[in-house]
Amino acid sequence: MITCFDIGGSTIKAATATSPEALTMLGRVPTPHHDFMAFAAAIAEWVKIGGAPEGAPVAISVTGVVDPASGVVTCANIACIDGLDLAQALSARLDRPVLVANDADCFVLAEAGIGAGQGHRVVFGVILGTGVGGGLVVNGAIHQGAGGLAGEWGHGPVAATEAGSPPIAIPRLPCGCGQSGCVDTVGGARGLERLYAHLGGGEASSREIIAAWQAGDALAARTLECQIDLLAGPLALTVNVVGPDIVPVGGGLGSVAPLVTALDEAVRRRILRRLDRPLVVPAGIAEPGLVGAAILGLSQ
Known part of the structure; x- marks a missing residue:
């Protein structure tokens, strides 16, 4: 089981997943815009609530551009993560692997996996x-x-x-x-x-x-x-x-x-x-x- 997030300019949505078809919704909170510690704390709290095993990865879909070479996120909507290697910063806080991808990329990955693009x-x-x-x-x-x-x-x-x-x-x-x-x-x-x-x-x-x-x-x-x-x-x-x-x-x-x-x-x-x-x-x-x-x- 892993913990996954969909993070937009307004809301952080959280779920656990044992497969792409088996998501358990955990809930949602407003996205902290200007305080990275509050942002990271919100992620950590949902990981704790979800109960994913120690060391299980956290996967995040986020608004903005994610540079695959540097990991740096460019995100005008969420100032506290703009210019940050978000995966690295959260991994250090959560003590587990963190993967971050752009929301449009996650959209098409979902559609290719189990949606209209399956097969x-x-x-x-x-x-x-x-x-x-x-x-x-x-x-x-x-x-x-x-x-x-x-x-x-x-x-x-x-x-x-x-x-x-x-x-x-x-x-x-x-x-x-x-x-x-x-x-x-x-x-x-x-x-x-x-x-x-x-x-x-x-x-x-x-x-x-x-x-x-x-x-x-x-x-x-x-x-x-x-x-x-x-x-x-x-x-x-x-x-x-x-x-x-x-x-x-x-x-x-x-x-x-x-x-x-x-x-x-x-x-x-x-x-x-x-x-x-x-x-x-x-x-x-x-x-x-x-x-x-x-x-x-x-x-x-």
């Missing part, structure tokens, strides 16, 4: 949440890449400057990564809201826009048409480069099945490979961060 050799996982992210698993292992940045198809100034039919001009919006025109600026929930406002809809939440789209609202439908168009080109290019067997989609927008279906159809029209089955599919795992961390930890 496939190359799985590219897409996150359509607040923004756009991704990760790659090949032969059951995370492909980390230099700097831990493999799979980040949402960044780089590659978003189209017009979308939809008839086409409408799309501004090159500034991105949190420091560039402008990234897919991340138009592809996630915040991107959907920006596009809706750009098309004259004013302020509305992504949930409200999706609900309006499903109810047949013309402006919401036009917004989704533009967003799918903006996403499909870069994702098709990624598919051509990476060659995945399947592309599971997670995140808030990933839970909207009609959106994923429309994106799948748009991507398959643009890729070199001809498929008569869905390629871009809804994710199949309810707690991918914890499951991915469990797979990572149990593999050790």
Whole structure:
């Protein structure tokens, strides 16, 4: 048995696992942002409560980038771990092995292991949440890449400057990564809201826009048409480069099945490979961060 964690900017979720399919939820606490001792104490308390044997590893899925060479985490959301070799720091505190991986990598590891990508050799996982992210698993292992940045198809100034039919001009919006025109600026929930406002809809939440789209609202439908168009080109290019067997989609927008279906159809029209089955599919795992961390930890 191991202890696994899914750590985001708001919450630390903890569980024990004897297999990826057998998780026992322990609970959740708010994530300490500015006090590493409080952060480490929260992890230690859940390890104690879970009762994993002495020396059993702790596996963590965390928001942010994890450099595979140095172990250093870059995490704007949790200041107390930003710039820290988190695995080493926690291992010293807990006196047991600690493994740390990016949350998008854990998502795709979970999907490749027991989710929508099970049985496939190359799985590219897409996150359509607040923004756009991704990760790659090949032969059951995370492909980390230099700097831990493999799979980040949402960044780089590659978003189209017009979308939809008839086409409408799309501004090159500034991105949190420091560039402008990234897919991340138009592809996630915040991107959907920006596009809706750009098309004259004013302020509305992504949930409200999706609900309006499903109810047949013309402006919401036009917004989704533009967003799918903006996403499909870069994702098709990624598919051509990476060659995945399947592309599971997670995140808030990933839970909207009609959106994923429309994106799948748009991507398959643009890729070199001809498929008569869905390629871009809804994710199949309810707690991918914890499951991915469990797979990572149990593999050790």
